[in-house]
Amino acid sequence: xxxxxxxxxxxxxxxxxxxxxxxxxxxxxxxxxxxxxxxxxxxxxxxxxxxxxxxxxxxxxxxxxxxxxxxxxxxxxxxxxxxxxxxxxxxxxxxxxxxxxxxxxxxxxxxxxxxxxxxxxxxxxxxxxxxxxxxxxxxxxxxxxxxxxxxxxxxxxxxxxxxxxxxxxxxxxxxxxxxxxxxxxxxxxxxxxxxxxxxxxxxxxxxxxxxxxxxxxxxxxxxxxxxxxxxxxxxxxxxxxxxxxxxxxxxxxxxxxxxxxxxxxxxxxxxxxxxxxxxxxxxxxxxxxxxxxxxxxxxxxxxxxxxxxxxxxxxxxxxxxxxxxxxxxxxxxxxxxxxxxxxxxxxxxxxxxxxxxxxxxxxxxxxxxxxxxxxxxxxxxxxxxxxxxxxxxxxxxxxxxxxxxxxxxxxxxxxxxxxxxxxxxxxxxxxxxxxxxxxxxxxxxxxxxxxxxxxxxxxxxxxxxxxx
Numbered sequence: 001x002x003x004x005x006x007x008x009x010x011x012x013x014x015x016x017x018x019x020x021x022x023x024x025x026x027x028x029x030x031x032x033x034x035x036x037x038x039x040x041x042x043x044x045x046x047x048x049x050x051x052x053x054x055x056x057x058x059x060x061x062x063x064x065x066x067x068x069x070x071x072x073x074x075x076x077x078x079x080x081x082x083x084x085x086x087x088x089x090x091x092x093x094x095x096x097x098x099x100x101x102x103x104x105x106x107x108x109x110x111x112x113x114x115x116x117x118x119x120x121x122x123x124x125x126x127x128x129x130x131x132x133x134x135x136x137x138x139x140x141x142x143x144x145x146x147x148x149x150x151x152x153x154x155x156x157x158x159x160x161x162x163x164x165x166x167x168x169x170x171x172x173x174x175x176x177x178x179x180x181x182x183x184x185x186x187x188x189x190x191x192x193x194x195x196x197x198x199x200x201x202x203x204x205x206x207x208x209x210x211x212x213x214x215x216x217x218x219x220x221x222x223x224x225x226x227x228x229x230x231x232x233x234x235x236x237x238x239x240x241x242x243x244x245x246x247x248x249x250x251x252x253x254x255x256x257x258x259x260x261x262x263x264x265x266x267x268x269x270x271x272x273x274x275x276x277x278x279x280x281x282x283x284x285x286x287x288x289x290x291x292x293x294x295x296x297x298x299x300x301x302x303x304x305x306x307x308x309x310x311x312x313x314x315x316x317x318x319x320x321x322x323x324x325x326x327x328x329x330x331x332x333x334x335x336x337x338x339x340x341x342x343x344x345x346x347x348x349x350x351x352x353x354x355x356x357x358x359x360x361x362x363x364x365x366x367x368x369x370x371x372x373x374x375x376x377x378x379x380x381x382x383x384x385x386x387x388x389x390x391x392x393x394x395x396x397x398x399x400x401x402x403x404x405x406x407x408x409x410x411x412x413x414x415x416x417x418x419x420x421x422x423x424x425x426x427x428x429x430x431x432x433x434x435x436x437x438x439x440x441x442x443x444x445x446x447x448x449x450x451x452x453x454x455x456x457x458x459x460x461x462x463x464x465x466x467x468x
Contacts, residue, residue, distance in 0.1 A: 061436075064118070123446065
């Protein structure tokens with residue numbers, strides 16, 4: 001993350017000088033963008049909104065792409081994150097694979113545009129966020145919105161007639177008429193419980209919000225110089241998030257929540273903050289156990305039957321018998337069939353919306369995890385390029401988290417790294433970089449880069465004034 005220019009003025013050419021401190025004090029586009037990603041699903045709660053579901057679901061991606069065009073409407077000399085070079089190469093490979101003989105052309109073009117919109121915040125968010133204070137506010141928006149979704153998820157279990165959406169996903173039900181029934185279980189009081197959707201229109205949709213709330217709540221609580229009410233609020237929200245996650249019955253995300261909490265403890269120890277790490281470990285164990293007790297009181301035997309095998313059989317065996325099946329299939333068969341890709345537009349929503357049903361020699365391929373999707377879109381080279389982009393993003397965040405001189409910058413970098421690792425881990429449970437979680441991954445990545453770059457600019461200006 002080193003500057004490649006001798007003066008901040010040579011990096012940016014805009015109509016007025018950049019003032020990082022002023023940007024930090026103002027609520028602006030970055031916060032609104034994150035809120036749109038998380039809150040727009042509430043529109044689908046409105047009666048008759050399913051008629052416009054495709055447009056509502058597409059809008060966050062369109063907004064991300066439009067923001068890229070806006071921030072790059074004029075050329076600048078400002079350096080971009082190292083991960084962006086790998087992203088550009090992966091997008092170029094995606095475009096090249098349009099020439100594959102089994103590409104669904106319309107769906108393939110849509111996939112290229114779609115992936116560009118997912119990756120866009122890696123390029124423009126660094127221009128919207130220029131201080132650690134501003135980035136921390138973006139993280140708070142992410143935390144609060146996720147927390148509200150988690151709370152709604154719990155209310156949907158207690159008061160389903162009031163808080164469940166009036167209409168569930170019409171698209172999902174058209175593809176699988178039994179989708180809603182298969183995501184329902186019998187609770188402790190004998191009534192049917194639909195896995196809480198949170199702010200989405202799909203049963204179980206509150207799982208990601210619960211995971212995010214749990215991780216961010218725990219990390220935000222264990223910071224220096226905080227008021228007791230803030231610490232208590234963050235821990236309560238984390239407990240609510242974990243409870244909502246349990247109630248969705250999504251075991252893979254529950255495992256990831258525990259693993260991400262453990263990773264945060266390790267980071268605190270690595271930073272030399274032994275007490276913070278120990279407190280985090282104790283708080284995390286209490287949250288996981290307490291939330292499980294509450295969830296079982298609501299979800300009953302069905303919930304305990306879902307999670308007890310994780311303890312009896314072990315996490316790795318549970319993963320191997322569930323999501324591990326798809327990873328083995330990818331490595332053993334899909335890799336052999338499509339080492340250089342299968343052509344674009346053959347999986348996911350782009351195929352559902354724009355696929356060519358007459359292209360009988362290139363039928364749709366079902367994808368359950370992200371590595372399968374990357375393999376189909378670009379083969380092993382796509383694994384290397386997109387994987388390289390993610391690795392560079394994680395590497396940059398880790399360096400800031402353990403090397404930054406400022407404890408506040410360490411805190412925000414640790415938050416970003418925890419989010420990044422969590423979303424990357426989710427790739428082995430679903431195609432997360434084909435969802436808004438991919439957008440959020442690149443948003444926090446770009447935001448951290450912009451905050452570090454803004455700090456370098458301020459240091460350069462300060463040293464320049466001293467020399468003058």
